[in-house]
Amino acid sequence: MTETFVVPEVELSGVSKRYPNGRIVLDSVNLTIAKGEFVTLLGPSGCGKSTVLKLISGLTSPSSGRIQVDGMTPKNARETVSYIFQDATLLPWRTVRQNVGLSLELESVNGDRRKQTTAALLDLVGLEQVGEAYPRELSGGMKMRVSLARALATNPRLLLMDEPFAALDEMTRDRLNEELLRLRSEQQWTAVFVTHSVAEAVFLSTRIVVLAANPGRILNVVPVDFSTARTAALRSAREFGEKVLQVSRTLREAFPQ
Amino acid sequence: MNANRTLQQQLITAANALGVFAALLLLWQLVLWIFRVPPFMLPSPWAVARAVVARFPALTTSLSITAEEAGGGLLASIVVGVIIALLFAQSRWVRRMLYPYTILLQTVPIVAIAPLILMWVGAGTASVALIAFIISLAPVIANTTQGLISVDENLVNLFLMHNASPRQLLFKLRLPHAVPSLFVGIRIASGISVIGAITGELYAGSSQIGQGGLGYSILYASSQLQTDYLFALVLAATVLGFAFFFVVMFLEWHFLHRWHESARAQETE
Numbered sequence: 001m002t003e004t005f006v007v008p009e010v011e012l013s014g015v016s017k018r019y020p021n022g023r024i025v026l027d028s029v030n031l032t033i034a035k036g037e038f039v040t041l042l043g044p045s046g047c048g049k050s051t052v053l054k055l056i057s058g059l060t061s062p063s064s065g066r067i068q069v070d071g072m073t074p075k076n077a078r079e080t081v082s083y084i085f086q087d088a089t090l091l092p093w094r095t096v097r098q099n100v101g102l103s104l105e106l107e108s109v110n111g112d113r114r115k116q117t118t119a120a121l122l123d124l125v126g127l128e129q130v131g132e133a134y135p136r137e138l139s140g141g142m143k144m145r146v147s148l149a150r151a152l153a154t155n156p157r158l159l160l161m162d163e164p165f166a167a168l169d170e171m172t173r174d175r176l177n178e179e180l181l182r183l184r185s186e187q188q189w190t191a192v193f194v195t196h197s198v199a200e201a202v203f204l205s206t207r208i209v210v211l212a213a214n215p216g217r218i219l220n221v222v223p224v225d226f227s228t229a230r231t232a233a234l235r236s237a238r239e240f241g242e243k244v245l246q247v248s249r250t251l252r253e254a255f256p257q
Numbered sequence: 258m259n260a261n262r263t264l265q266q267q268l269i270t271a272a273n274a275l276g277v278f279a280a281l282l283l284l285w286q287l288v289l290w291i292f293r294v295p296p297f298m299l300p301s302p303w304a305v306a307r308a309v310v311a312r313f314p315a316l317t318t319s320l321s322i323t324a325e326e327a328g329g330g331l332l333a334s335i336v337v338g339v340i341i342a343l344l345f346a347q348s349r350w351v352r353r354m355l356y357p358y359t360i361l362l363q364t365v366p367i368v369a370i371a372p373l374i375l376m377w378v379g380a381g382t383a384s385v386a387l388i389a390f391i392i393s394l395a396p397v398i399a400n401t402t403q404g405l406i407s408v409d410e411n412l413v414n415l416f417l418m419h420n421a422s423p424r425q426l427l428f429k430l431r432l433p434h435a436v437p438s439l440f441v442g443i444r445i446a447s448g449i450s451v452i453g454a455i456t457g458e459l460y461a462g463s464s465q466i467g468q469g470g471l472g473y474s475i476l477y478a479s480s481q482l483q484t485d486y487l488f489a490l491v492l493a494a495t496v497l498g499f500a501f502f503f504v505v506m507f508l509e510w511h512f513l514h515r516w517h518e519s520a521r522a523q524e525t526e
Contacts, residue, residue: 057414057418059414059417059418078418078419078420079420081418082418083414083415083418085411085414085415086411087409087411089409089411089412089415091412091429091430091433092516092517093433093434093436093516093517094516102419102429103419105429106416106419106420106421106425106429107419107420134515134516135516136516136518154419
């Protein structure tokens with residue numbers, strides 16, 4: 001048994017999605033994501049970026065084609081997948097601590113372990129001071145941290161993120177991006193990320209998938225690799241600027257003339 | 258500093274309310290003096306106050322009878338209303354099929370069916386509570402249903418992503434989400450349950466002569482031309498309505514002030 005057969009983390013083969021009204025949201029998309037990758041889907045509105053996440057999570061089914069997550073159907077793989085939505089989607093009647101514990105609670109993790117994990121995660125995202133606060137008392141950035149902590153609490157292999165920082169100001173967004181990478185280096189999950197921001201995509205990703213709209217399809221795939229570490233300083237580095245330019249150029253092709 | 262200021266504001270509000278009250282009493286007395294209204298048409302504020310004191314035991318008995326009927330009807334409407342709302346929240350199909358009947362519940366004139374209920378259930382507390390229940394039911398159903406089904410789609414998706422059971426979806430998401438709406442329903446219902454009970458008593462007031470709730474006593478007092486006592490009864494009915502309203506407001510504040518905007522708005526007002 002020396003042969004190791006590598007199962008890709010996510011595999012979409014010939015996936016199409018049509019709405020009942022006939023509109024084609026995605027047209028035969030092929031995409032393979034390996035373990036440990038950070039893949040960003042980038043493209044104009046209506047290119048089906050969010051639909052790809054919904055398909056990988058099994059929240060919606062494809063009209064044709066096949067999707068596998070860790071060698072299973074999306075629904076069966078859910079135990080190891082976490083989803084972060086554009087809004088923080090916190091339960092307003094629960095404290096921060098109870099919100100972070102929600103994912104574990106739903107998966108029936110027992111009390112003591114849940115308490116420990118929740119405390120550790122609050123610590124990890126820098127929210128230990130506001131554990132007993134209610135969501136309405138928090139800023140947008142802090143809410144997103146809670147959402148992130150909740151998603152990581154179940155120790156996922158795969159993290160799906162649908163424009164999680166789109167509603168935040170740029171400073172907060174940059175800081176959360178740095179934090180996201182720090183968490184990833186500690187926890188080693190695979191990520192599929194959706195954004196409108198080229199700079200955000202370049203900063204975070206190991207690979208950027210550029211999509212075009214009408215019908216939604218993959219236009220280009222841009223690998224991203226830097227010689228320096230991905231810290232705040234990277235944003236002012238020359239290679240970063242060049243990459244942003246390259247991706248922007250590709251993205252422009254995605255828009256009809 | 259801040260606490261002092263809010264206390265000061267509350268005192269000013271209270272003083273204003275008392276001022277309006279005093280002005281109304283004065284106006285009332287002036288009308289009596291200027292137009293020389295006979296006391297059986299409009300008694301003086303002083304005569305009403307005397308009637309309250311003189312017949313206090315009878316007044317509180319009537320008040321407590323009506324309070325029990327309205328309270329019983331209201332509690333029943335909350336329990337039954339929430340159960341029906343849970344049924345409605347199950348599917349759009351069920352809602353479409355049954356919703357017209359809740360509108361029926363709201364539009365049927367209670368005055369018109371009160372004699373029927375009297376005939377079926379018999380005179381007394383039970384039929385009055387039943388009338389209060391029927392009239393309070395619709396707002397509880399409508400508001401609770403709205404709260405149960407208006408949950409953000411992504412919150413449902415979040416629960417699904419963590420393999421939540423239907424039970425968890427209901428008890429950890431839909432029901433807590435519906436609590437603010439439920440309270441809106443209860444607030445409306447609490448006011449009309451008192452009205453329903455008094456209306457009911459006008460028809461089905463009492464199984465004993467001379468002893469009944471506020472509505473029954475109002476009829477009795479008016480037939481005897483005891484207008485001062487009639488005013489005292491109306492006053493008691495108002496007090497009862499206020500009491501219901503404040504109990505509901507307090508419960509709403511108690512359960513919601515930590516997380517919900519509506520309860521918070523009441524705090525800062």
